[in-house]
Amino acid sequence: MTCTFEYQLLEIVPADERVSLAEIKTPVACCNPSTHILTLIIRLRLFAGLVELQPRPWFCPRMLSPVLCSDLAALEPEYTEADVISTVEFNQTGEFLATGDKGGRVVIFQREPQGEYNVYSTFQSHEPEFDYLKSLEIEEKINKIRWLPPHNPAHFLLTTNDKTIKLWKVSERDKRAEGYNLRDEEGRLKDLSTITTLQVPVLRPMDLLVEASPRRVFANAHAYHINSISVNSDCETYLSADDLRINLWHLNITDRSFNIVDLKPENMEDLSEVITVAEFHPHHCHLLAFSSSTGTTRLCDMRARALCDQHAKLFEEAVDPSRRSFFSEIVSSVSDVKFSHSGRYLLTRDYLTVKVWDLNMENKPVETYQVHDYLRTKLCSLYESDCIFDKFECAWNGTDSVIMTGAYNNYFRMFDRASRRDVTLEASREMCKRRAVLQPRRVCVGKKRKETDVSVDSLDFRKKILHTAWHPKENIIAIAASNNLYIFQDRLTPSGHHNTPEIQSAPPK
Amino acid sequence: MINTMECAVDAQSLISISLRKIHNSRTQRGGIKLHKNLLVSYVLRNARQVYMNEKYAEIYRMQQYEEVMTVCNEIQELNPLDLVEDCEEQTADCCGSANESASLCGALLPVSHQAPSVQHLQPSSACSVPLALQSEEVCKAPEPSFYRSCCAEAYPVSNCDFSPVNSMHCNKTTVLDLDTHVVTTVENGYLHQDCCASLQQCCQGAQSPAKKRKLDFGYYVSEIEEVPDFTPCKRAKFEDSSYASTEPLDTSNISNLISIFGSGFSGLVSRQADLEQALNGQFCSKQALASLGAWTRAIVAF
Numbered sequence: 042m043t044c045t046f047e048y049q050l051l052e053i054v055p056a057d058e059r060v061s062l063a064e065i066k067t068p069v070a071c072c073n074p075s076t077h078i079l080t081l082i083i084r085l086r087l088f089a090g091l092v093e094l095q096p097r098p099w100f101c102p103r104m105l106s107p108v109l110c111s112d113l114a115a116l117e118p119e120y121t122e123a124d125v126i127s128t129v130e131f132n133q134t135g136e137f138l139a140t141g142d143k144g145g146r147v148v149i150f151q152r153e154p155q156g157e158y159n160v161y162s163t164f165q166s167h168e169p170e171f172d173y174l175k176s177l178e179i180e181e182k183i184n185k186i187r188w189l190p191p192h193n194p195a196h197f198l199l200t201t202n203d204k205t206i207k208l209w210k211v212s213e214r215d216k217r218a219e220g221y222n223l224r225d226e227e228g229r230l231k232d233l234s235t236i237t238t239l240q241v242p243v244l245r246p247m248d249l250l251v252e253a254s255p256r257r258v259f260a261n262a263h264a265y266h267i268n269s270i271s272v273n274s275d276c277e278t279y280l281s282a283d284d285l286r287i288n289l290w291h292l293n294i295t296d297r298s299f300n301i302v303d304l305k306p307e308n309m310e311d312l313s314e315v316i317t318v319a320e321f322h323p324h325h326c327h328l329l330a331f332s333s334s335t336g337t338t339r340l341c342d343m344r345a346r347a348l349c350d351q352h353a354k355l356f357e358e359a360v361d362p363s364r365r366s367f368f369s370e371i372v373s374s375v376s377d378v379k380f381s382h383s384g385r386y387l388l389t390r391d392y393l394t395v396k397v398w399d400l401n402m403e404n405k406p407v408e409t410y411q412v413h414d415y416l417r418t419k420l421c422s423l424y425e426s427d428c429i430f431d432k433f434e435c436a437w438n439g440t441d442s443v444i445m446t447g448a449y450n451n452y453f454r455m456f457d458r459a460s461r462r463d464v465t466l467e468a469s470r471e472m473c474k475r476r477a478v479l480q481p482r483r484v485c486v487g488k489k490r491k492e493t494d495v496s497v498d499s500l501d502f503r504k505k506i507l508h509t510a511w512h513p514k515e516n517i518i519a520i521a522a523s524n525n526l527y528i529f530q531d532r533l534t535p536s537g538h539h540n541t542p543e544i545q546s547a548p549p550k
Numbered sequence: 551m552i553n554t555m556e557c558a559v560d561a562q563s564l565i566s567i568s569l570r571k572i573h574n575s576r577t578q579r580g581g582i583k584l585h586k587n588l589l590v591s592y593v594l595r596n597a598r599q600v601y602m603n604e605k606y607a608e609i610y611r612m613q614q615y616e617e618v619m620t621v622c623n624e625i626q627e628l629n630p631l632d633l634v635e636d637c638e639e640q641t642a643d644c645c646g647s648a649n650e651s652a653s654l655c656g657a658l659l660p661v662s663h664q665a666p667s668v669q670h671l672q673p674s675s676a677c678s679v680p681l682a683l684q685s686e687e688v689c690k691a692p693e694p695s696f697y698r699s700c701c702a703e704a705y706p707v708s709n710c711d712f713s714p715v716n717s718m719h720c721n722k723t724t725v726l727d728l729d730t731h732v733v734t735t736v737e738n739g740y741l742h743q744d745c746c747a748s749l750q751q752c753c754q755g756a757q758s759p760a761k762k763r764k765l766d767f768g769y770y771v772s773e774i775e776e777v778p779d780f781t782p783c784k785r786a787k788f789e790d791s792s793y794a795s796t797e798p799l800d801t802s803n804i805s806n807l808i809s810i811f812g813s814g815f816s817g818l819v820s821r822q823a824d825l826e827q828a829l830n831g832q833f834c835s836k837q838a839l840a841s842l843g844a845w846t847r848a849i850v851a852f
Contacts (some may be wrong), residue, residue: 180580203580265584284584315585334585365552367564367600370592374585421558424593425567430586 043381046464048479049530056124056524059148067439126521132188135512141183164253167202203266208257217247271317275326282319336373368420376432381441390435410456414488415497436511447506468520475501561601593609
């Protein structure tokens with residue numbers, strides 16, 4: 042199988058399609074079964090009877106008639122801040138894709154047999170709250186979503202904002218009991234005098250109804266902002282991490298948690314680092330990794346002691362002291378940590394690079410990839426615009442052979458580990474044409490060598506791809522660009538794994 | 551050593567930008583972000599370090615020139631043959647001894663051995679570290695080394711004239727304790743073992759430096775201008791007893807800075823820096839730094 046880095050747009054899901062209350066429409070889609078190439082269309086297909094959706098007072102649902110993508114640009118509304126996607130996550134089988142946004146909503150997509158992803162369920166997960174004691178507003182933005190491993194027909198996922206974690210159950214109902222004795226079909230009580238016979242209610246099929254209901258609420262355990270959650274491989278516990286502490290929870294117990302890492306110093310004036318991301322090992326239920334703002338990643342073993350402040354391993358690369366700049370500390374802060382699917386490697390993302398670490402070697406990474414090194418001379422202006430604080434995520438593919446991360450100007454980067462080839466692709470509306478294969482982009486410092494090169498100065502730093510996800514088994518990626526969700530599929534190898542990757546040049550248009 | 555080559559703006563504007571960010575973060579939705587403010591405080595510290603480096607380099611060079619000329623004239627009277635040699639040695643000693651990464655103790659010890667070559671100290675453009683190093687040595691072991699005497703003359707009485715806060719902490723952190731919801735701005739770092747009695751209490755108040763702090767020789771910057779920061783509530787949180795003596799001194803300067811920021815940054819623009827030409831800044835933070843009384847005193851004391 043070859044790895045071509047040729048990705049075709051599978052779907053764009055704009056904000057109002059994700060969250061609007063549209064009636065069921067016949068999907069306008071056609072898939073060419075022989076080539077698995079889907080023509081791009083916008084479809085509105087939500088299942089009726091959503092239980093948890095609470096329209097926000099300032100939100101006006103719009104109903105888009107199915108249009109071809111070429112007309113999309115003209116119709117694109119200005120987006121509201123609440124529609125900005127803040128997290129993207131596939132479930133363990135890849136059948137479902139969940140997105141959370143700044144408005145506290147969660148939208149779940151399901152993969153259809155033909156291959157496209159349709160909206161499956163939408164619900165309001167978190168609402169803005171106000172902490173009266175501290176006079177602080179708690180944002181409803183969904184920071185992380187994590188799926189629980191499947192163990193019954195319903196689907197469970199954890200969602201979290203800054204302070205509260207919730208466990209949601211998403212289940213389908215396609216049968217309804219009819220023929221009750223005391224109530225009529227609308228639910229009104231019958232007049233008892235009219236009942237002459239008794240009947241047994243019968244289950245009859247109904248239109249599919251997807252319900253999302255909160256099953257657990259894990260609250261009041263974090264004084265600082267929660268930045269990550271991670272489900273343990275034992276499927277019973279999970280961790281939640283804020284800036285200074287990591288807590289261990291049992292999925293069934295909401296009124297207490299165990300603190301396993303505490304970085305808060307005796308004297309807050311001595312504070313020198315905060316926790317940025319924490320994650321459990323995919324196979325070893327006693328191992329967890331957490332990264333800090335100082336650029337270090339620690340591996341902790343919960344068997345050693347109850348409080349894991351002492352790390353089992355410390356992954357840190359020595360920094361050349363002569364290369365220190367004003368922003369060295371910011372640039373080295375780790376923004377994301379991901380274990381490989383094999384559990385052998387760690388992927389860390391700091392502002393300019395993405396690094397692969399072998400768990401057996403602590404003093405330096407085995408691979409370092411420059412994501413956008415051309416920004417190194419622009420750190421001052423990025424600091425002024427606050428862009429330097431952006432937290433980019435990173436992702437492994439299903440076989441741990443390719444890694445992906447986002448960048449600015451709606452670019453995202455992929456690195457093939459074996460061949461050391463990399464590609465820069467763009468997720469934007471302008472290039473969505475039928476059967477369009479994403480053309481690689483190149484950012485140049487200085488003079489353009491090719492016509493298609495993009496100069497560093499023309500990059501739009503407001504368009505950033507912070508959240509990306511890779512299907513656990515197939516070559517399908519989900520990219521969140523502000524309020525739009527893009528789903529791309531590899532043109533030649535939509536399913537299957539990369540064994541001997543080869544890079545082929547993209548075919549001419 | 552911080553490399554400033556890649557930065558388009560200089561240290562002063564970075565300081566003002568950072569302070570503005572910290573100030574704005576207090577009104578952001580969702581509360582103060584601890585991570586972001588910690589990173590901003592690192593930039594603030596780095597910028598201040600560079601700023602102090604540059605400042606002291608200039609001042610020291612000016613001072614040193616005068617001192618060398620004075621001493622050379624004296625030497626000439628004593629022994630014309632040693633003139634060139636001693637002057638060179640002296641210049642090398644005094645100017646070549648800036649060390650920011652070594653511990654303070656490590657830097658001080660070799661000095662006491664009167665090593666003519668300052669191999670223990672890396673020569674760098676920031677010649678100002680020896681100001682403190684040498685002053686301490688003068689206090690500690692007043693041996694009549696030529697090396698030290700020339701420097702001692704540079705600070706005849708200035709050690710004891712230093713306001714207590716001057717020799718204190720060098721690193722500044724602004725942190726928000728979300729458990730108690732108090733924002734504090736504190737400096738901590740190495741303290742000088744200064745011989746002056748008035749400073750003894752400050753030495754006892756030494757806090758252990760934070761784990762990854764490098765020596766910031768900017769201790770002379772009277773923390774006064776950093777300490778007051780921009781919110782009145784921060785004053786309440788100072789628990790360090792060594793600050794107690796400095797508070798009366800600080801208060802006037804704090805209120806200065808608060809009133810400056812209270813009227814917006816335009817308030818800073820209207821103030822004039824009345825120092826020597828080295829301070830020809832137009833930036834808000836720089837003027838704030840320059841206009842505070844203790845800073846002026848520190849410069850004059852040299």
